[in-house]
Amino acid sequence: MNTAELILNKANPLLPAEDFDGLRKEGIHHIEKLGSANWTEYNVSDPGITILEAVCYAITDLSYRTGFDMKDLLTPEHLGPDTFKKIFYTARQILHSSPLTITDYRKLIIDIEGVRNAWVEMSKDYEVPLFVDYSYVNEEGKGDCGCEEKEPCLGRLALELAKAEKRREEIDKMIAQKNKEIAELNDQINAPDSKKDKDKLRRQVARLQKLVISYQEAITYTTQSKILELEGLLNVMVEYEEDVIEEKQRDQIREKVVQRLHTHRNLCEDFISVNSVVYDDFSVMGLFVLKENANPEEVFARICFEIYRYFTPSVRFYTIDQMMEKINPENGQHYTVEEIFEGPALKHGFIDTQELEGSDLFRDFRLSDLINAICDVEGVVAVTNLYIPFDAAGNPLNDLDDASVYFNDWIRELRRQRRVARLKLKNSKFIFLKQREVFTYDFVNEDPAKNRAVRRFEDLKTQDQDYKLRGHQKDFPVPVGEYMELENYYPVQYSLPQCYGVGEYEELPETPVSKRDTQAYQLKCYLLFFEQILANYHAQLNHLRDIFSFDEKVDQTYYAHLLFEINNLKELIIDHDPMLNESTEHFFEEFGKILQDILEPEHMFLKRRNAFLDHMLARFGEDLTEYEALTRYVWKDKTGTKLIGDKIRLLQDYVRVSKDRGEGLNYTLPDQVWDTENISGAERRIGRLLGFSNITRHSLAVNAxxxxxxxEEKPAKAGEKxxxxxxxxxxxxxxxxxxxxxxxxxxxxxxxxxxxxxxxxxxxxxxxxxxxxxxxxxxxxxxxxxxxxxxxxxxxxxxxxxxxxxxxxxxxxxxxxxxxxxxxxxxxxxxNEGMHLVEHLLLRPKLDTVLEYADYNLKDYKVPPAIKVNTLDICLDACDLGKGLGQNTDSHDYKIKISRLPADKCYNDEAWVMELIRVNEIKKTIQSHNSKGKPVTIEVKLPANRSILFKTIALDNKPKIPDLLSFRHYEQLQDRLADLREFGSEISNYQIQRYTDDIADGSKREDIKYYFEIKNPENDQVLARSIYYGTIHEARTEIEAMVRYLGYQLDLYCQEDPCDHNEDPYSFRVTIVLPCWVRRFRDKSYRNFVEKTIRTELPAHIAPRIKWVGISQMKSFEDKYQAWLEELLNNPYPEYGPVNALVYELNNLVECGSCEPDHECSEMSEDNNGNRYFY
Structure with missing residues (x-):
C-alpha cells in the first residue's frame, strides 16, 4: 500500500461551505456592504447575527451531507434488484463487446462445454465460385456500381467462364445491330419533312455511339476472366474434449457452436464451415535419465501429459481476482479492468489473450522447447533421445539432428494439411534409466490400456478437462452504501433561542392574539423563504439518483421539500382560504403542485432533462447536438418531449447499441423474420441515434x-400516356x-x-x-x-x-x-420511420445447379430445366479493366486459369485446379553447333493453347494423363500460385530433367525426352512439372518465356493496387433502403444527416449503398426482402427463386425523385366557380 495514504493532514482544511467562521465573516461582510448605515452592531447578542449564525450552521450541514461517499448519496431507503438498473451499467454489461477479432471468436467457442480448443481462419474458398466476365456490356449503365450516370457499364459475374470465341461473336452481332439503329435514326434526322424531335433523336444516336465504343473496347477483354475472391468468409475448426468424442456427442456440441457463432456473427461476414479438427496421430520413442528416487510410472505419465498438452493445449480460465494479479507481458503491468473485460463476455471465466494466442494452430513448434518442458518434470535428469514422430517413415531415426530435421518437416506438413498432432501410445516406446535399473514401456507389442502407468496418464488428461470455472464472480457489483436520510430536515428556526417564539415546541394560535404572536408569525414567514431553499437542497440531494437516471418515469429535475416539520405551516401560506375547511392532506398536495410549477415549469423541465441526458450520453462518448438541431428544425411540435424519449431509449438500449454495433442478423432463427428485433447491430445503433421509435424489422410501406x-372507359390513343x-x-x-x-x-x-x-x-x-x-x-x-x-x-x-x-x-x-x-x-x-439493411455477402450463390422441379415433366424434357442464377451488378472502371489478373495490359504468351471441378468430375477432394496455359505460339531461332562442331541454326516452335504445368507427369511409355495442379482448398492454390510467381521468376530454380525410353520396335533406339521442374530452394519442394519436350532447346525456350511472364506477375502483384475493385459487389458491401415520404426524411438536409450518420456508424471497412425509395418501390422491395429472409432463415442453402427476386430488385432499385425534366403528373382544369382542380 502507498504510505502516502496513511499521512494525516494536521491543518485539516475545510471546504468554504464547511467553514462556519468563514461563512459568518462572509455574511457580516455582506451586511456591512448593504446595511452599514443602519446596522452597526455585529455582536453575537444581536438577533440578526444570531439568525445569520443559524443559517451558516445549516449551510455547513448541507456541505457535510454533500461530501458523503457517492454510494451513500445514491443508496435509497429500500434496496431492490432494480434499484440501480437505470442508473448504472456494470463492468460486464458495458465493457464487454461482441467478438471482433479471430481471437474473440476463439474465446467464444472455447467457452462452450465440450470444446477443448478452436481455431478460426479467413477463407477465400466458398460454395460456388463466381467468375468475372470483363467483356460484358450493360447497356442501361446503372450509376450505382461505379460508372457515370447514363454511361454503359462493363463487366458482370457468372457461374462459369465465358468462352472467348463465343463472346466475340456476340459482341460483333451487337455492334452490327447498334450500327443499324444509328443509321435508321440518322435517316430520320436528315428527313426534311420529319416532325419528330430531332434533338431527342440526336441524343439517342450519341448514346448508341457510346455503346458501340464500349462494345469495341469489350472485345479487348474477351480473353480475361478470373475467380472472384470474396472477403469476410471464415472456416472454423473445433477440437472437442476426448469424452465428447468417445460418447459421440460431437454433433450436439457442434450445433451449439454454430448457434453461438451466428448469434455473434459480424456484419458482412459469414461462416463457410464448422468442422472438427483432423488429427494426425503420432508415436514417440524416447530415452530418459531419472533420479534415483523418481517413480517411473508417475514420470512416464507426466512426460506423456507434457507431450499431449504441448500439441493439444487446453485454454485456462481465470477469475477476476486472478486476472488482476496477472502481469500483462506487453507492458509489464498488472491487467487493468478495461483489459480484463475486453472482448466477449464468457460464461466460464476470463481467458488471457496472450495465452490463447500462444495456442494458435500454426504457432512455432520446436523439438527443443518440448525437451525443455520434459526436463522440467519432477524426477527427470536428462533427455538422451527423443524421436517424434517415431517410426513414421517405417524406419527408426539414428540421431537427434536427424530427428530435429524430420520433426520440422512433419510440422510443416501438418500446417499445410491443417491438421492437429495427437499423441497415441500405440507403437510408442519409453526407456527410463537409473544408475542400476532400466524401465521400459514398450507399446509396439503391448496394449497400452492394460498398463497402470497409462491409466495414470488418462487421469491427468481427465483432470485437465476441468478447466472451466463455475460459480465464480463474473462482474463487479454496484457499490451499495448506507441510507443517510438526506431529506431529513431540521428547520433553522428551531435552533433559535426560545424567546423568539418560533421554536420546535412553541405553539402559536391559528390567529395571532398578541403582538408577540404577530412578531413570531412575521419571523416564521421571513425565515420560511430561506427554509424552503435549504429544504429543497436536501430534496435535490436525496433525488440525485433520479436526476442522473435514464428512467422514463422521471418527470422533474428540481425537487421541492414540503416543510411538514414547521409548525403552523398551513397558516403561513398567504393564498390559503381557511374558510374552505379543506383537509391538511389536500392542502399540502395542492401546495406541492403549485410549488413544483413555480420551481420548474414545463419548458424548464424539458430543457434541463435534455441537458442531463446529454451529460449521461457524453459519458459514453455520444454527441446528439447535430441530431437535436435538425430535429428541432424539422419536427416543429413537442420537440423537447420527443428528444427526451429518443435519448432515454438510446441510453436504456446502450448495452446492445454499443456492444453489438458490428453484428449482423442471426439467420438461424426461423421464427424471427418480420416484426422482430433480430436485426443487425448497425441497424439498431443507427436507428437509436436517428430517434426511430420502432427499431424492429417491420413494414415501412404502410397500409394506410x-x-x-x-x-378508363375510352381506350388510350397511340403514344398517349x-x-x-x-x-x-x-x-x-x-x-x-x-x-x-x-x-x-x-x-x-x-x-x-x-x-x-x-x-x-x-x-x-x-x-x-x-x-x-x-x-x-x-x-x-x-x-x-x-x-x-x-x-x-x-x-x-x-x-x-x-x-x-x-x-x-x-x-x-x-x-x-x-x-x-x-x-x-x-x-x-x-x-413509422426505419430502414432495411441487406448484406450482399448473404446473397452469394450457394448451389452449383438449381433445377425447377415444379415445372419439370419427363414427357417434355430429358433433363430438368435449370434456373438462371442472378448475381449483383458490377461496373468496372478503366483501372479494373486494365488489371483483371494483370493480363492483357501488354501482350503475354501465357495466362493463368483457375477453375473448380464439378462434383461429377472430381475423383478426389481436390476440386480447385490451376493451369498455366501458353496462349500464343512461341518462335525462336537458336545458333548452335552440331556434334562435329559446325554451326547450325535451330528453329524452335512451341504451339499455342497448351497447358504447361502439372503436379506429376507420366515417366513411362504407357499413355497416361498428367495430374493437374489441384488443391483441396482455394487458400492452398493461392499459396502455390504465390510460390510459382516468387520462385518461377528466377531461372536458377528451374531444373531440366532427361528421360530416356526404349522404343519397342526392335531397332533398339532410345526416345529422349526433356521436362523441367520448378523448385522451392528453401525446402527443395517441387512446385510444378512441365510437359515433355522433344529437344532441350524447346525446354530452355519455354523456361526463358516463363521466367519473363512470372517475373512480370510478381512485379504486378507486389506493387500497390490502385484499383477500387468494383468487380466484387459482395464483400463488405450493404444496401440500405429508406423511405422518402415520412416527415423528417422529406427534408433534404435531414436526409444528408441520415446518410452521414450511416457512413459514420457503419464499420469503416463496409461500403454502404444508400437508396431512398418511394412507397411503390418500397412495397415491391419489402415483398422480395421478406420472402428471401423467410427462405434464408429456414434453409442454410436457400432456393434461388427468392434470392434471384431480391437480387433483381436490388439491381433495379429506383430512387424517389428520379423524374425526367419537365415531366407532368396530372392534368388541370377549372370548375364553374373558378376553382382549379386536377382530373
Missing amino acids: IVVIDIV KDKVYIQLVNTNADNQVILSSRPIFKDNCCIDETVNLLLGLAESRVNFYINGKVKSVSRSKTKNQQSGSFRVELRDKDGDIVAVSNEFGNDESARKHIELIMAVVRKIND
Missing part, C-alpha cells in the same frame, strides 16, 4: 397509403375506410412519389384543410351552432389548388372531426 388504378391512379389515405383501424383521395395522376412511380410527399406534407398542417359544401339548415345550442347539409374536406396547396378530397358528410362538425382523424393518421405514418 393505397394506390388505386383508374379504369393514359393510365392513371388515385392515392388514398385509409384508416387501418376502421376496416381500411378511405379518408382522403388524391387527384388523379399518371401511373408512374415518380408521380406517385411526388404526390404522396405533397399530400403528407400538406396534411400535417391544419391551415391546408378547407371544409367546402352546401348548407341546408343551422341548428343552434348554448355551446355551438351546427350546420347541416353536404360537406367535404379539401386539402389545398399554397396556390389554392385542390390536391385531395374526402367523402361527403352531413354536417360541418363531422367534417371537422374528420380533419383531426386525417392528421392523426398522417402523424402515425410520419412516425
Whole structure:
C-alpha cells in the first residue's frame, strides 16, 4: 500500500461551505456592504447575527451531507434488484463487446462445454465460385456500381467462364445491330419533312455511339476472366474434449457452436464451415535419465501429459481476482479492468489473450522447447533421445539432428494439411534409466490400456478437462452504501433561542392574539423563504439518483421539500382560504403542485432533462447536438418531449447499441423474420441515434397509403400516356375506410412519389384543410351552432389548388372531426420511420445447379430445366479493366486459369485446379553447333493453347494423363500460385530433367525426352512439372518465356493496387433502403444527416449503398426482402427463386425523385366557380 495514504493532514482544511467562521465573516461582510448605515452592531447578542449564525450552521450541514461517499448519496431507503438498473451499467454489461477479432471468436467457442480448443481462419474458398466476365456490356449503365450516370457499364459475374470465341461473336452481332439503329435514326434526322424531335433523336444516336465504343473496347477483354475472391468468409475448426468424442456427442456440441457463432456473427461476414479438427496421430520413442528416487510410472505419465498438452493445449480460465494479479507481458503491468473485460463476455471465466494466442494452430513448434518442458518434470535428469514422430517413415531415426530435421518437416506438413498432432501410445516406446535399473514401456507389442502407468496418464488428461470455472464472480457489483436520510430536515428556526417564539415546541394560535404572536408569525414567514431553499437542497440531494437516471418515469429535475416539520405551516401560506375547511392532506398536495410549477415549469423541465441526458450520453462518448438541431428544425411540435424519449431509449438500449454495433442478423432463427428485433447491430445503433421509435424489422410501406388504378372507359390513343391512379389515405383501424383521395395522376412511380410527399406534407398542417359544401339548415345550442347539409374536406396547396378530397358528410362538425382523424393518421405514418439493411455477402450463390422441379415433366424434357442464377451488378472502371489478373495490359504468351471441378468430375477432394496455359505460339531461332562442331541454326516452335504445368507427369511409355495442379482448398492454390510467381521468376530454380525410353520396335533406339521442374530452394519442394519436350532447346525456350511472364506477375502483384475493385459487389458491401415520404426524411438536409450518420456508424471497412425509395418501390422491395429472409432463415442453402427476386430488385432499385425534366403528373382544369382542380 502507498504510505502516502496513511499521512494525516494536521491543518485539516475545510471546504468554504464547511467553514462556519468563514461563512459568518462572509455574511457580516455582506451586511456591512448593504446595511452599514443602519446596522452597526455585529455582536453575537444581536438577533440578526444570531439568525445569520443559524443559517451558516445549516449551510455547513448541507456541505457535510454533500461530501458523503457517492454510494451513500445514491443508496435509497429500500434496496431492490432494480434499484440501480437505470442508473448504472456494470463492468460486464458495458465493457464487454461482441467478438471482433479471430481471437474473440476463439474465446467464444472455447467457452462452450465440450470444446477443448478452436481455431478460426479467413477463407477465400466458398460454395460456388463466381467468375468475372470483363467483356460484358450493360447497356442501361446503372450509376450505382461505379460508372457515370447514363454511361454503359462493363463487366458482370457468372457461374462459369465465358468462352472467348463465343463472346466475340456476340459482341460483333451487337455492334452490327447498334450500327443499324444509328443509321435508321440518322435517316430520320436528315428527313426534311420529319416532325419528330430531332434533338431527342440526336441524343439517342450519341448514346448508341457510346455503346458501340464500349462494345469495341469489350472485345479487348474477351480473353480475361478470373475467380472472384470474396472477403469476410471464415472456416472454423473445433477440437472437442476426448469424452465428447468417445460418447459421440460431437454433433450436439457442434450445433451449439454454430448457434453461438451466428448469434455473434459480424456484419458482412459469414461462416463457410464448422468442422472438427483432423488429427494426425503420432508415436514417440524416447530415452530418459531419472533420479534415483523418481517413480517411473508417475514420470512416464507426466512426460506423456507434457507431450499431449504441448500439441493439444487446453485454454485456462481465470477469475477476476486472478486476472488482476496477472502481469500483462506487453507492458509489464498488472491487467487493468478495461483489459480484463475486453472482448466477449464468457460464461466460464476470463481467458488471457496472450495465452490463447500462444495456442494458435500454426504457432512455432520446436523439438527443443518440448525437451525443455520434459526436463522440467519432477524426477527427470536428462533427455538422451527423443524421436517424434517415431517410426513414421517405417524406419527408426539414428540421431537427434536427424530427428530435429524430420520433426520440422512433419510440422510443416501438418500446417499445410491443417491438421492437429495427437499423441497415441500405440507403437510408442519409453526407456527410463537409473544408475542400476532400466524401465521400459514398450507399446509396439503391448496394449497400452492394460498398463497402470497409462491409466495414470488418462487421469491427468481427465483432470485437465476441468478447466472451466463455475460459480465464480463474473462482474463487479454496484457499490451499495448506507441510507443517510438526506431529506431529513431540521428547520433553522428551531435552533433559535426560545424567546423568539418560533421554536420546535412553541405553539402559536391559528390567529395571532398578541403582538408577540404577530412578531413570531412575521419571523416564521421571513425565515420560511430561506427554509424552503435549504429544504429543497436536501430534496435535490436525496433525488440525485433520479436526476442522473435514464428512467422514463422521471418527470422533474428540481425537487421541492414540503416543510411538514414547521409548525403552523398551513397558516403561513398567504393564498390559503381557511374558510374552505379543506383537509391538511389536500392542502399540502395542492401546495406541492403549485410549488413544483413555480420551481420548474414545463419548458424548464424539458430543457434541463435534455441537458442531463446529454451529460449521461457524453459519458459514453455520444454527441446528439447535430441530431437535436435538425430535429428541432424539422419536427416543429413537442420537440423537447420527443428528444427526451429518443435519448432515454438510446441510453436504456446502450448495452446492445454499443456492444453489438458490428453484428449482423442471426439467420438461424426461423421464427424471427418480420416484426422482430433480430436485426443487425448497425441497424439498431443507427436507428437509436436517428430517434426511430420502432427499431424492429417491420413494414415501412404502410397500409394506410393505397394506390388505386383508374379504369378508363375510352381506350388510350397511340403514344398517349393514359393510365392513371388515385392515392388514398385509409384508416387501418376502421376496416381500411378511405379518408382522403388524391387527384388523379399518371401511373408512374415518380408521380406517385411526388404526390404522396405533397399530400403528407400538406396534411400535417391544419391551415391546408378547407371544409367546402352546401348548407341546408343551422341548428343552434348554448355551446355551438351546427350546420347541416353536404360537406367535404379539401386539402389545398399554397396556390389554392385542390390536391385531395374526402367523402361527403352531413354536417360541418363531422367534417371537422374528420380533419383531426386525417392528421392523426398522417402523424402515425410520419412516425413509422426505419430502414432495411441487406448484406450482399448473404446473397452469394450457394448451389452449383438449381433445377425447377415444379415445372419439370419427363414427357417434355430429358433433363430438368435449370434456373438462371442472378448475381449483383458490377461496373468496372478503366483501372479494373486494365488489371483483371494483370493480363492483357501488354501482350503475354501465357495466362493463368483457375477453375473448380464439378462434383461429377472430381475423383478426389481436390476440386480447385490451376493451369498455366501458353496462349500464343512461341518462335525462336537458336545458333548452335552440331556434334562435329559446325554451326547450325535451330528453329524452335512451341504451339499455342497448351497447358504447361502439372503436379506429376507420366515417366513411362504407357499413355497416361498428367495430374493437374489441384488443391483441396482455394487458400492452398493461392499459396502455390504465390510460390510459382516468387520462385518461377528466377531461372536458377528451374531444373531440366532427361528421360530416356526404349522404343519397342526392335531397332533398339532410345526416345529422349526433356521436362523441367520448378523448385522451392528453401525446402527443395517441387512446385510444378512441365510437359515433355522433344529437344532441350524447346525446354530452355519455354523456361526463358516463363521466367519473363512470372517475373512480370510478381512485379504486378507486389506493387500497390490502385484499383477500387468494383468487380466484387459482395464483400463488405450493404444496401440500405429508406423511405422518402415520412416527415423528417422529406427534408433534404435531414436526409444528408441520415446518410452521414450511416457512413459514420457503419464499420469503416463496409461500403454502404444508400437508396431512398418511394412507397411503390418500397412495397415491391419489402415483398422480395421478406420472402428471401423467410427462405434464408429456414434453409442454410436457400432456393434461388427468392434470392434471384431480391437480387433483381436490388439491381433495379429506383430512387424517389428520379423524374425526367419537365415531366407532368396530372392534368388541370377549372370548375364553374373558378376553382382549379386536377382530373
